[in-house]
Amino acid sequence: AATPAAGAAAQAAQGDPMILQPRPWSTMLGHPVAFHPYGVPSKYEANLQRRQSPGLTQTAQASVAFAPLQGFFGIITPNGLHFERHHQGWVDIDPDQHRFMINGMVKEPKVYTMDDLMRMPSVSRIHFIECGANTGMEWGNAAVPTVQYTHGMLSCCEYTGVPLKVLLDDCGADLKNGKYVLAEGNDGSSTTRTISMEAALDDVMVAWAMNGEMLRPENGYPLRLVVPGVQGVSWVKWLRRIKVGDQPWNAMNETSAYVDLMPDGMLRQYTSIQECKSVITSPSGGQMLMGKGYYNVSGLAWSGRGKIKQVDVSFDGGRNWRTARLETPILDKCLTRFNIDWVWDGSPAILQSRAMDSTGFVQPRYGQLHAVRGTRSTYHNNAIQSWQVADTGEVFNVHVE
Amino acid sequence: AATPAAGAAAQAAQGDPMILQPRPWSTMLGHPVAFHPYGVPSKYEANLQRRQSPGLTQTAQASVAFAPLQGFFGIITPNGLHFERHHQGWVDIDPDQHRFMINGMVKEPKVYTMDDLMRMPSVSRIHFIECGANTGMEWGNAAVPTVQYTHGMLSCCEYTGVPLKVLLDDCGADLKNGKYVLAEGNDGSSTTRTISMEAALDDVMVAWAMNGEMLRPENGYPLRLVVPGVQGVSWVKWLRRIKVGDQPWNAMNETSAYVDLMPDGMLRQYTSIQECKSVITSPSGGQMLMGKGYYNVSGLAWSGRGKIKQVDVSFDGGRNWRTARLETPILDKCLTRFNIDWVWDGSPAILQSRAMDSTGFVQPRYGQLHAVRGTRSTYHNNAIQSWQVADTGEVFNVHVE
Amino acid sequence: MNAFSLGREATPAELQAWNIDVRPDFKGLPPGSGTVERGNTIWDSTCASCHGTFGESNEVFTPIVGGTTDEDIKTGHVASLLSPAQPVRTTFMKVDTISTMWDFIYRAMPWNKPKSLKPDDVYAVLAYLLNLAEIVPEDYTLSDKNIAEVQARMPNRNGMVFWKGMWDVNGKPDTHNTACMKDCMPDVKVASSLPAYARNSNGDLATQMRIVGPVRGADTLKPAPT
Amino acid sequence: MNAFSLGREATPAELQAWNIDVRPDFKGLPPGSGTVERGNTIWDSTCASCHGTFGESNEVFTPIVGGTTDEDIKTGHVASLLSPAQPVRTTFMKVDTISTMWDFIYRAMPWNKPKSLKPDDVYAVLAYLLNLAEIVPEDYTLSDKNIAEVQARMPNRNGMVFWKGMWDVNGKPDTHNTACMKDCMPDVKVASSLPAYARNSNGDLATQMRIVGPVRGADTLKPAPT
Ligand code: HEC
Ligand code: HEC
Ligand SMILES: [Ca+2]
Ligand SMILES: [Ca+2]
Ligand SMILES: [Ca+2]
Ligand SMILES: [Ca+2]
Ligand SMILES: [Ca+2]
Ligand SMILES: [Ca+2]
Ligand SMILES: [Co+2]
Ligand SMILES: [Co+2]
Structure with a gap:
């Protein structure tokens, strides 16, 4: 009889043991349906995770988790791997307790519940979201090793929500003098950003859903602004308020952060559009x-x-x-x-x-x-x-x- | 001083406590980024699950878990809520051990690893998948209470994979005499279905990804056939083999199941297309x-x-x-x-x-x-x-x- | 061909291992044979726990055998498919080609240990089922040599039609609705309503719907409000 | 207006509770005041643990104060923004409007207990920071009455430009590449490469890539193969 080594060689010549020796999964009864009522990826995919870049931020709540673009396919970002960027950590809001207000230059300032909003005429559209700071570590020179860290503040989802225009109309917004809207969050930071009225009347959405399901808590559950083409910081998460005004607000994230330092020492403000x-x-x-x-x-x-x-x-x-x-x-x-x-x-x-x-x-x-x-x-x-x-x-x- | 009840009434007149009393989430520091390296839905979304319909099947491995369409938005199905239909349970295949074979009427029968396939020219496209038995419980009369059970064997994803045509060319398939291809799985059932060569050369894909990430184990990880417009049973999961032939195979799922009983007692076979x-x-x-x-x-x-x-x-x-x-x-x-x-x-x-x-x-x-x-x-x-x-x-x- | 230099030629041993499909013309059928008697033994030890002792019925699975007659064996068309009185549609009532059963049992059964049967085992257990279905006699030995004879007696061998209309993407549909917009029906008749008992048959619907939004799930633990 | 009969009018109390934004023209600023001294007390007890005792530096956060000069207060343009020698860009180096700081501290600070400060507390702690930045004297009381004076001394009040090119979707871009296809550059110069130490600075890359596919993650626990 052949030695074990010779046997292995003979078998190699015959073919691949992955084919010649039946695999467990083709000779067994598998798992039942709804084994995971809400499914998860295969254990063999565990390398693909959201990750921080060591040393980038001083805290993990005012920070970034980068999406593993190196492992993505197509254009849709799976919700579990959507990049994260928070200013004061993410919160899990009870949607039944969430309220949304519109005030400022409107005929009637109004309060809406999620029930109200989700009854309104909605639209669904696929858009990318990119943090204005994406690829920021790379401005001067090559700094980080993988595309997860160079470009991973980028995601793309199908959003569903009510056009902001519908809500502005519902409150009787003053579209003649109101040239800007302020969006405000309901997390600890209550982040504010000024949005152009032009965008607000065009394709901005007050959205509750991403990729077919409700927003994830990390991405603003139960309500966020979707500002297509504009940097992520303006897509205010845990959205609680829209205010109509005639001047930009010059919020902290419009002055201390998200400003572009030019060679002449000037800071460019309101550089919102994510260019090609x-x-x-x-x-x-x-x-x-x-x-x-x-x-x-x-x-x-x-x-x-x-x-x-x-x-x-x-x-x-x-x-x-x-x-x-x-x-x-x-x-x-x-x-x-x-x-x-x-x-x-x-x-x-x-x-x-x-x-x-x-x-x-x-x-x-x-x-x-x-x-x-x-x-x-x-x-x-x-x-x-x-x-x-x-x-x-x-x-x-x-x-x- | 007012009684507590009067106090509550006064407050109600003033407004909603959800606004007047700061919510915990707007007065605290939230969770850090990458708290969930792979994220999950909010706990408030737990009602939206894949579910079996009691009494429909005799086992949970040859069965169906219905997708909660009543809670979906837009067109993309979140992978965790994609419907499930297995014949012999779902399996979690080690992708490094997975092999894919093409044989039959080809110049050179070939074996590919996942590494081989994922190097090939790929395409990404969004398609629906519907089980041929979807709404089957409703043929005679109204039978089940919700759209999850009437229509929940329906999902829609962006798939990425190599066009089957590219692989057939790579093996030198006989496109003159080969009018059909057989697709075979690598689970216990090794399910087979006959696919028309017309579809195989048109838009059929050998796919490894859904919605930006690898297929979920329940949906065929690491490889499945995508047969756009055709009933789900033909989208063979855990795909291990494609065979080119000149006759249909008349597999069990083409004779005992997935045949349409007509009033004259005849069974229509190969009714594959999911009509409008x-x-x-x-x-x-x-x-x-x-x-x-x-x-x-x-x-x-x-x-x-x-x-x-x-x-x-x-x-x-x-x-x-x-x-x-x-x-x-x-x-x-x-x-x-x-x-x-x-x-x-x-x-x-x-x-x-x-x-x-x-x-x-x-x-x-x-x-x-x-x-x-x-x-x-x-x-x-x-x-x-x-x-x-x-x-x-x-x-x-x-x-x- | 081989434009990418990816993948490699399959070896004969690999083809032998995986090329297991059997066609209606018996292409792919391995040689071998098995008696009804041996099939009975295999069935009782390996199949009966799920499919029942006589393959006809048990509490769990749809029967494989039953619902066919000697007349069907002659006509090749199972008459009971026409009868609403026939409680279930068994495998032998539907399957038109014996190859289908050989192929399926070899690849997928027994369910909890698929691919554990040798070809001779499959011939035997199939002989046993054919005997139960009264297609072959008790002393029959099924083999690759005589399987074509069996095919000629399959009860529903003429009961199938390859339906081009839903095979081709450009096939011809069989229903013909129109996009009528106004006064389309003289009066609307509800032909069937969800039976009252079925309102809660899939569990409490209040727990199957989102807790916010335009609607709530009906609390089906209580009767429907009126 | 109110086309849907959904939602309802906000009450005055609700507006008061949430309408907290303060604009550069001080619209929205609540009345109140606070001294540098009281601000110092609040800062030491409530802010210093994160931002450092003098708001200038500590090991964790980017300093709020620093990098500005008396000259900047005159010109309204922080000169050190031009200097690559300036180690960090502090808040006062950048922020052009004092309203921004009032608004932000009131809504978001202290970080671990946001919205716990009263307006008078915000005036006080801001007075303290303004004193540290040498914009107001030690005995200053900041209030809604005199905040406009402070604005006139903000070191970078003239250092911002509202950049229309990237505000409007149809704005004018400032870079102008072309879709050249052939011989586009005389020679290709690598201006910067990932430093060797950074190859493993984000962890072992072998564990951050899929285990199958066209590539593997580099094993960065070992030196790069040569
Ligand atoms: C542990 C349970 C179990 C055992 C043991 C088992 N089966 Fe099955 N069998 C099933 C189930 C479940 C199905 C349906 C599979 C599906 O839906 O695809 C099935 C399907 C079949 C079918 C096809 C029926 C049809 O019309 O689709 C045949 C034929 C069959 N079994 C024969 C056998 C034979 C022969 C054996 C023994 C060698 C056997 N089974 C052992 C559970 C079992
Ligand atoms: C537990 C830590 C912590 C405490 C306590 C705290 N801060 Fe902060 N502060 C932060 C962090 C972190 C940021 C950055 C937030 C971000 O990235 O959005 C910040 C940002 C700021 C900024 C804006 C800096 C800039 O340029 O963007 C100011 C101003 C500020 N804090 C003032 C205060 C004041 C005043 C207090 C006390 C009343 C305070 N902080 C207490 C952690 C803290
Ligand atoms: Ca409620
Ligand atoms: Ca400004
Ligand atoms: Ca390998
Ligand atoms: Ca047939
Ligand atoms: Ca029995
Ligand atoms: Ca100190
Ligand atoms: Co340069
Ligand atoms: Co009818």
């Missing part, structure tokens, strides 16, 4: 390619000003570009997934993606961004991201001007 | 309206043959109809959310929705379905659903011919 941006998520920083050959290079593109029109990808650090395939649907102020073929020959390469939106605007290179805004800014970094593939297959975060 | 259908989810059976007045009536429409073109809603049992608003995006073989205004005057009413798809096909009334297919069928019940609102506000499941 993209990033390759696979392969990306901190990953190892599994050998030479074909890869489907995949990433995300978005614009706060409209739809994505085109995404180009470079494999030589920006010298030459090829146009990627865009997955459908391609929606307004929404993530668009792109894919492009690549055959890796095993030599070093620098991968970049460059998005163009429906206004014709093209995502800038770092050099172009630095030339205008310097290197000491924090917010609204939409520069082209570079991933350097070493001949070992390891992918590194680098900046190309 | 819709249902109002709010208000729906087992719910109580909260008094007279305005309601946003909301529901879902879908068609296995294309896009939704129009949804009409009747409030008088089908005598008169009004056209509903359709939310965007409106996609091929995908759920479409509709909404329509309704002012309930407090008197009894019968609510119905009627969808029309891009082929011009109009969802049938029960009378029309019964006239062709009788009352003893089990599958493919796409009749117009009626919800009767009593003057008490309670909503009941009824059938109108």
Whole structure:
């Protein structure tokens, strides 16, 4: 008889034990339905988690948990992995006790319960949300290892709620003199942000649902503002109040934070729109390619000003570009997934993606961004991201001007 | 001094204690970020669960857990509430041990690992999945109380995977003589279904992801077939094999189950396409309206043959109809959310929705379905659903011919 | 072909291990045989706990055998499918090809230990079921050689129609509603209402609906308000 | 208006309870006052544990005070914002309106017990911070009457620009890349690479990537392979 080693070799020649030896799951009776009345991911997916970036913030309540973009597919963010950004921690509000007020320049200041709001004519739309500070650690130079930390303050959900316009009409808002609205939260921070009346009358929603279910507590349950195309801080969570006014409020998060420091020492305020941006998520920083050959290079593109029109990808650090395939649907102020073929020959390469939106605007290179805004800014970094593939297959975060 | 009762009354006159007395969540420091590295819904949402329908099946492994459509918004189904239908229980496969084979009428039968498949050119698309037996309990008469049980074998996700056509090409499939493909699972049942080559070359995907993350174990982790527009049983889960052939296979689930019993005693086989259908989810059976007045009536429409073109809603049992608003995006073989205004005057009413798809096909009334297919069928019940609102506000499941 | 250099050729042993499907024309059927008698033994030890001793009935599962007649074996069309009096639709009332049963038992049964039967076991247990269904005699040995004869006696072998209308995405529908908008029905007749006992048959509905929003779940532990 | 008969008019008491926002023109500012001295007491007992005794520094939070000069108070533009040598950007270096600080402290501080301060407490603690920032003298009493004077001395009151380009959805962008496709750069220069120490600074990346797929996470507990 053959030795065990020889037996294993013979078997290897015959084929893969994963096929030749029946697996437990194909020879057993599985788990019943509703074993998990509310389901969870496979235990083999545990590596994909929201994570803090060590040293970024001084507390875990005024902080960020980054979404693991390196493991995402398509454009929808699973609610359990939506990025988190709180100013004073997240709270779990009893929706029956929640109230929503509209006041200021309105004929009749009003109070609504969740029951009232959820009876109103609702809309459902898919939009991205990006924190204004996303990619902030990268303003000056390459600082963090993976796309989770460089770009992970980004998510995309189908929101359902009542258009803010419907509510403003319901209260008789003064649309002639009221040029701004203030949104205020009901958490400890009661965060406020000024929203333009133009947006308020266009596509802003007072939303209670994300991806088919109610908002998650971390994302504002039971009510948040959805301000498509605008940085996340304006999407006020645990929303309790909208006030109509004729001047911006200059709130703390409009003066001390979310202002863009320019090379001349001036601070740009109310820089709200998230301009056109993209990033390759696979392969990306901190990953190892599994050998030479074909890869489907995949990433995300978005614009706060409209739809994505085109995404180009470079494999030589920006010298030459090829146009990627865009997955459908391609929606307004929404993530668009792109894919492009690549055959890796095993030599070093620098991968970049460059998005163009429906206004014709093209995502800038770092050099172009630095030339205008310097290197000491924090917010609204939409520069082209570079991933350097070493001949070992390891992918590194680098900046190309 | 006032008595406590008088005090309460005075306060009520002043306003709502939910506003006048600061709530705990607005006067405390909340929870840190990444408190849940993978988040969960609010505790106040616990009523929305997947549930079995008592007495429907004899075991919980060859059974169904229905999705709570009555609580959904928009078109995306949260993965944790996706409906479940298994033949031999669900299994949690180690993706590193999973293999996928293509054989039959191909030049080269091949074996792929998950690593291989996930390197291939992928697509992402949003599609509905409906079990062929959805609304099956309702063929003869009104049988179950809520939309969770009448229509809850329905879900809708963004899927990511490689088009089956890419894989068939990779193995050199004989597209001249190969008119059918067989899909086979890797669970205990190793369920098989015959798929048309036409679909296989069109929009069928070998998918690993749903709604941005890997498939859930209950939904086939790490690999399932996505057969847009076709009943769920063909979306073989835990997919291990595709075989190309020149004849259908007549599998157990193509003969003993998923066949449509006609009034003449014949069984229709391979009735795969889920024809145009819709249902109002709010208000729906087992719910109580909260008094007279305005309601946003909301529901879902879908068609296995294309896009939704129009949804009409009747409030008088089908005598008169009004056209509903359709939310965007409106996609091929995908759920479409509709909404329509309704002012309930407090008197009894019968609510119905009627969808029309891009082929011009109009969802049938029960009378029309019964006239062709009788009352003893089990599958493919796409009749117009009626919800009767009593003057008490309670909503009941009824059938109108 | 092989455009990606991903994946690899399947080995003969791998194909043998997984290529288990059996078609109506018996392509894929492994050689082998089994007697009714041996099938009876396997059935009683391995199947009966779920399907009942005679495969006809028990408290849990829909019977496999029953509802077919000698006349059906002649016509190839099970007459009881027409009868509302027939309590259940058994497997033999529906399945038109014997290959289906061979294929299914081999891949999926016994339910709690699928893929544990050898081909000869499947022939045997299928012979036993065929005998129960009065399709083969008690002393029958089913094999790959004679299975075509059995096929010619399947009670519902002519009872199926491949329904193109719902197979092709462009197939022809069989219902024909129109998008009438006004005065569409002379009068609305409720043909069927949820039976009163069914209001609470799926549990207390108050606990199955959201606690806020436009509606609440009806408290079905109490009678419906009037 | 009131098209839906949903919701109801807010009462005066409700408006009073929630209408707490204060604007740069002091609309919304409640009457009241507080001295630097009382502010010092509140600060030491209620704020210092997080923000440090003098509001200038501690180990945890970005300082509120510091980095501003008498010259800044004159120009209304904080010069140290231009200096890369300035280690941090304090609140007083940036915030242009005193209303912002009043509004924020009243709604959000102390962080672990927000909305526990009375208006007079806010005036007091703000007076204390203004004194630390050398904007008001030690014996100052801040009130709704004199707060406009303080505004006129805010060090960065002229340091902000309302940037329309990124406020309006149709605003004018300030960068102007083009969709060049071929030979776009003479040579590619890597301006900055992830520092070697940062490869493992966010934990072992092997445990942060999926265990199957086109890639694996790099094992950053070991040095990068070469
Ligand atoms: C532990 C319970 C159990 C045992 C033991 C068991 N079965 Fe089954 N059997 C089932 C269940 C449950 C189903 C239905 C599966 C489904 O819904 O897909 C089934 C289905 C079947 C069917 C198809 C019925 C139809 O019409 O779809 C056949 C044939 C069958 N079993 C034969 C057998 C044979 C032969 C054995 C023994 C070798 C056996 N079973 C052992 C539980 C069992
Ligand atoms: C338990 C810790 C804690 C205490 C006590 C506390 N703070 Fe704070 N404070 C913080 C944190 C954390 C932030 C940053 C919040 C954010 O990121 O939104 C902050 C922010 C601030 C800011 C805004 C700084 C900026 O530039 O954004 C001011 C002003 C402030 N605190 C004043 C006070 C005052 C006054 C008190 C006492 C009455 C106080 N704080 C008590 C933790 C604390
Ligand atoms: Ca209530
Ligand atoms: Ca300002
Ligand atoms: Ca492996
Ligand atoms: Ca057939
Ligand atoms: Ca028995
Ligand atoms: Ca100190
Ligand atoms: Co630079
Ligand atoms: Co009828």
